[in-house]
Amino acid sequence: MNVKIHAVRFDISNQLEAYANKKVQKLKKLTDEIIHVDLYFKLIKPETSLNKEVEIKLSIPNAEFFASKVYDSFEESLDTAIDAIEKQLIKFKEKARQ
Secondary structure: OEEEEEEEOOOOOHHHHHHHHHHHHHHHHOOOOOOEEEEEEEEOOOOOOOOEEEEEEEEEOOEEEEEEEEEOOHHHHHHHHHHHHHHHHHHHHHHHHO
């Protein structure tokens, strides 16, 4: 699984990058077919309370998944976006079984 982390309009900290990698690795529990994951951390201007956006693009053979969430912190945005991707993967796997 290839993971690429992109920071838009700011420099990402090593802590946030490590946290993101840890969260993405947990997706392997759902499927081992993940080809690559692109994470986009965006700082939305102007400075407001909900200004930290995380977008996730995940690819497996024959399918792509996307989630975007905006919250007060990058960690919260990442957690909810990962949850959304997990739900999409579970639905996709259920449909594939039928």
